[in-house]
Amino acid sequence: MPSSFKASVPIDSEAGGHPLSIGFVLLPRFTLLPFAAFVDCLRLAGDEGDMSRQLRCRWTFMTVDGESALSSSGAAIAPCEPYRDPSAFDYLVVIAGVLKDREMVDSRTIDYLKQAERLGVPLVGICTGVFALIQAGLMQGKRCCISWYHHADLIRRFPASIPVPDQLFIDDGDRLTCAGGIASADLAAYLIERHLGRAWAKKSLHIMLIDEARQGNHPQPHPVVLGKVDNRQVRKAISLIEQHLGDTIHVDELAERVGCSRRALERHFRDSLGVSPQKFARDLRLRYGLWLLNFTKKSITEVGERCGFADTAHFSRNFKDTFGYTPSEIRKGEANLRQDLVDPFFLHIGKLGGQ
Incomplete structure (x- = not known):
């Protein structure tokens, strides 16, 4: 009952x-x-x-x-x-x-x-x-x-x-x-x-222990992947990566958890997305960092840690390589990013292979 x-x-x-x-x-x-x-x-x-x-x-x-x-x-x-x-x-x-x-x-x-x-x-x-x-x-x-x-x-x-x-x-x-x-x-x-x-x-x-009401246009607090992925093991791997944005999941562990070999998982990712699992996870974590810099007041060091980077220098270097701007420039509003990178902070499946 x-x-x-x-x-x-x-x-x-x-x-x-x-x-x-x-x-x-x-x-x-x-x-x-x-x-x-x-x-x-x-x-x-x-x-x-x-x-x-x-x-x-x-x-x-x-x-x-x-x-x-x-x-x-x-x-x-x-x-x-x-x-x-x-x-x-x-x-x-x-x-x-x-x-x-x-x-x-x-x-x-x-x-x-x-x-x-x-x-x-x-x-x-x-x-x-x-x-x-x-x-x-x-x-x-x-x-x-x-x-x-x-x-x-x-x-x-x-x-x-x-x-x-x-x-x-x-x-x-x-x-x-x-x-x-x-x-x-x-x-x-x-x-x-x-x-x-x-x-x-x-x-x-x-x-209800809620500080204040958020406006309707407040962004949903989660970066996600948009697009169609037919391969079941790739879909499951994406879900695991999304759930562990603050950690670095080794490809061997990822493959074991989705039920295939590392080589097979890497092949499935390239066939489905045009990138390796490592690059996909890194790009998603960096997108998460971009969202945190735009929509929270966390320090750059905190953002890097939340995204699974061991130190701020490593985070900043990878961030600039991906977006062309440093985290400090993003935080100061000095960057002029392409619209698809910041609105709505999603990683689009169809654009992965060309990045």
């Missing part, structure tokens, strides 16, 4: 004015963290202290049949209601998670989202909730914020979409989309500030 989170909170009539009202559409196997971060932001802004009464903020959990919603972690949210009149809400927040195929959003949910659109209710897609909005035909011509982790899957399933994998969330007026994770707290705080004022948004975040 899945664990269950009891979510019923009485609405108190003491609230003055119009409370912020959110309807949650919880799709099967939705991701728990973005849901919890969003709803806790509402809860803490909704009342004084930590009393959790639905005064300034109100929220309703809904599923297509009114049954409890099972998250991807196995925890269930209850009680839930069947879909309610969308006009009862200021926003409908659609949260999804594991979507094995494009038909996992059922027809009744699609009809409900279309009804909300006709009534002018703003729709919010969080994590792969944006897949549901696209499947319902509600994102034509609109950018959709997506986690770098789901970027390739989104393009594969919906090639006509306009994915943005380098921001936390996007506000397009009647469509808001969020990459998921803890960024949903930033989006919730953004909506709370809009409707209730900055003090209530800050109060929520501070209790």
Whole structure:
């Protein structure tokens, strides 16, 4: 039996004015963290202290049949209601998670989202909730914020979409989309500030031990590889390299972990990417360093260490060889890098062989 989170909170009539009202559409196997971060932001802004009464903020959990919603972690949210009149809400927040195929959003949910659109209710897609909005035909011509982790899957399933994998969330007026994770707290705080004022948004975040809300255009904190790689062992090796950007993984170890010989792995990398595993890993670590220099206040020494370089001189030398500028020149804003190197700090598969 899945664990269950009891979510019923009485609405108190003491609230003055119009409370912020959110309807949650919880799709099967939705991701728990973005849901919890969003709803806790509402809860803490909704009342004084930590009393959790639905005064300034109100929220309703809904599923297509009114049954409890099972998250991807196995925890269930209850009680839930069947879909309610969308006009009862200021926003409908659609949260999804594991979507094995494009038909996992059922027809009744699609009809409900279309009804909300006709009534002018703003729709919010969080994590792969944006897949549901696209499947319902509600994102034509609109950018959709997506986690770098789901970027390739989104393009594969919906090639006509306009994915943005380098921001936390996007506000397009009647469509808001969020990459998921803890960024949903930033989006919730953004909506709370809009409707209730900055003090209530800050109060929520501070209790959640979050210093301040990040803006929607804040970059997602992870460099990634974009592009299609057909070879399974190369894909697995890339994933391992991404997970160990602060370490230097020897090619022999990498080959062993992906289940092939060193010579075979080197051949697979050259066939797929046009470079050796060593050069690929070095380039990715340097891209990570470029991102850290642009978007954090870490010292150059700290950046070099985070990228797996033994000393600052080694890091700086490799950095200049790759980008044509020193880390100091990047930090001082003296560099004029090609746009594809800095926006959006990704290492594109198709460009590897020519670098």
